Amino acid sequence: MENCRKWKFQGNEGLTTASSITIRGVRNMLMDNLNQDDPRVVVPLGHGDPSAFPSFRTTSVAEDGVVHALRSGQFNCYSSTVGILPARRAVAEYLSRDLPYKLSPDDIFMTIGCTQAIEVVLTVLAQPGANILLPRPGYPFYDARASHSCLEVRYFDLLPEKGWEVDLKAVEDLADENTVAMVIINPGNPCGNVFSYSHLKQVAETARKVGIMVIADEVYGHQIVESIKGYLNISSDPPTFIQAGVPHILSRTDDEFFSRIICVLREAADICDAKLKEIPCINCRNKPEGSMFVMAKLDLSLLDGIKNDIDFCLRLAKEESVIVLPGVAVGLKDWLRITFAVEPSSLKDGLSRIKAFCKRHAKR
Numbered sequence: 001m002e003n004c005r006k007w008k009f010q011g012n013e014g015l016t017t018a019s020s021i022t023i024r025g026v027r028n029m030l031m032d033n034l035n036q037d038d039p040r041v042v043v044p045l046g047h048g049d050p051s052a053f054p055s056f057r058t059t060s061v062a063e064d065g066v067v068h069a070l071r072s073g074q075f076n077c078y079s080s081t082v083g084i085l086p087a088r089r090a091v092a093e094y095l096s097r098d099l100p101y102k103l104s105p106d107d108i109f110m111t112i113g114c115t116q117a118i119e120v121v122l123t124v125l126a127q128p129g130a131n132i133l134l135p136r137p138g139y140p141f142y143d144a145r146a147s148h149s150c151l152e153v154r155y156f157d158l159l160p161e162k163g164w165e166v167d168l169k170a171v172e173d174l175a176d177e178n179t180v181a182m183v184i185i186n187p188g189n190p191c192g193n194v195f196s197y198s199h200l201k202q203v204a205e206t207a208r209k210v211g212i213m214v215i216a217d218e219v220y221g222h223q224i225v226e227s228i229k230g231y232l233n234i235s236s237d238p239p240t241f242i243q244a245g246v247p248h249i250l251s252r253t254d255d256e257f258f259s260r261i262i263c264v265l266r267e268a269a270d271i272c273d274a275k276l277k278e279i280p281c282i283n284c285r286n287k288p289e290g291s292m293f294v295m296a297k298l299d300l301s302l303l304d305g306i307k308n309d310i311d312f313c314l315r316l317a318k319e320e321s322v323i324v325l326p327g328v329a330v331g332l333k334d335w336l337r338i339t340f341a342v343e344p345s346s347l348k349d350g351l352s353r354i355k356a357f358c359k360r361h362a363k364r
Helices: 013-020 023-031 060-072 085-096 113-125 140-148 168-174 197-210 222-232 240-252 255-276 309-320 344-360
Strands: 043-045 131-136 152-159 179-184 213-216 293-298 322-326 335-339
Touching (some): 023 309, 023 322, 043 335, 043 344, 113 140, 113 222, 131 140, 152 168, 179 197, 197 213, 255 293, 309 335, 309 344, 322 344
Parallel strands (some): 131 152, 131 179
Antiparallel strands (some): 293 335, 322 335
């Protein structure tokens, strides 16, 4: 054994660092801090997955579309790297309804959700010395993926006093000859805002002035299309039978389903806004207008012994079995990101527990 060589392989430390700044990584830390002896149900106000709640169950049309595609036996095969043609054609037709021009199937790339879409576009943009402009607060997977792709990240602020609009002057100051793109998220995650048409026009004009691409939701410029195809050639594809269900889902899901979901979200947003106003140490400056999140400012001067937003959320999890995301996870220290896309009864219960927690820790 004395002559054995030292093993030369080891884990990629960069992956550990990148994953530590994701929402999932922070949520895992909070979940680990729950009091296992608390008999109350955990209220999850820190994640963005409403599908677990009955009020947000997907339409039966979607379920039927996937089941039919699976049972047909026609899609038990590999997909083309960019996605099967019926799915891409259906998506192109669906998106073209709201555009002044018509998309073709060749403009559409099917991915395994938005996470892979972010992975694809940041990977194809990465090159030595390149940088990307990300919003603060923002969705931390962009940060993690950029770090993994060796893209330098530069942050522009979203301004709470202006309804979370982009700080356009900061974008101009940050951009240089190595800037490849800027990211905007609309409706906003984590802020819950919706950019006005006039502000989006200003964003586009600013990006054109400094010569950078805007990554907005799933809309990407044509100059990276071949690179996207190249990357998809070496990455995983969405399950073929689920892609095959897309035409059925898009053509047969009626407006009533979406109207019902919007009504539930509107009710939840109203509850969240009203209940947060009852808590002195939490300031919700802007009522959510879209998405399923709201950002609220912590006033630590009104709390006794709470060091910062992470400390607040860790103690809240242990004492009240409520999970809320600390703002630092999305780029704003001493703020909270609260998800209101849960059952209204659970939301009321969770916010009542937060109120009790804050009252118990209030300075006397």
